[in-house]
């Protein structure tokens with residue numbers, strides 16, 4: 001096989017053997033092959049791992065997420081997240097995965113931050129999302145990151161290969177993270193804080209409820225750090241308010257009546273509140 005990439009940590013979704021990059025394909029030793037598209041992404045999600053035809057967030061959600069994030073409203077949070085990751089990783093880190101990476105905003109900023117440090121210049125970055133639209137947008141954002149369509153419940157990643165996994169507002173399976181993380185690896189889980197987007201919920205629902213505080217114990221892991229980040233943003237454009245809604249689960253149940261209330265808003269002040277939990281393997 002020519003041009004073989006030995007650094008690859010992808011695992012064949014059919015037989016579980018390692019995949020190696022050979023020109024415009026990933027191949028395993030049993031000759032299962034996965035094409036790398038012209039735009040540089042690969043589909044490692046098998047048809048029988050899909051519950052619907054177009055799983056995950058759809059194109060509209062992903063385009064709106066990209067437009068919203070590009071305006072910088074979450075930039076301060078991303079900096080705090082990246083500091084937390086940097087402080088918790090050893091110097092000889094090789095592989096980082098954003099599991100449920102969306103359209104790649106956060107992993108791309110993490111790469112920019114870490115690669116400015118000479119000791120962190122050789123990290124391989126991976127992003128996986130079950131949504132094809134997410135991965136299409138992500139590859140446009142940063143061609144040097146390995147983006148693949150795949151599921152967090154069945155990661156196409158070899159055992160014990162990652163130094164760091166980030167799960168940022170995405171679903172996932174603890175056992176699966178344990179399988180792919182090295183023994184010294186770290187898992188970063190980001191979830192909504194109690195006050196996250198509360199003002200938006202007040203506009204949408206008659207009886208808005210704050211996010212619940214959930215038990216942060218995780219089987220097979222020990223909690224190393226819990227950090228909260230909270231600040232307010234001013235949305236000065238109705239398009240930004242609309243985009244924010246398509247980034248949330250409220251998008252799936254929004255009614256016409258709710259839409260017209262939101263359409264009437266010109267500016268809006270809203271709280272962003274995040275939990276970052278850092279875990280190590282037991």
Ligand SMILES: C[S@@+](CC[C@H](N)C(=O)[O-])C[C@H]1O[C@@H](n2cnc3c(N)ncnc32)[C@H](O)[C@@H]1O
Pocket residue numbers: 055056057065099100101102103104105106128129130131134150151152153167168169170171247
């Ligand atoms: C709220 S978005 C967060 C995206 C990104 N982490 C961010 O913060 O911008 C949730 C993401 O999880 C993805 N997702 C849903 N189910 C998934 C699964 N089983 N495996 C991987 N990704 C999944 C969705 O397609 C979507 O991109």
Ligand SMILES: [Zn+2]
Pocket residue numbers: 012013014015016017028029030031032
């Ligand atoms: Zn195979």
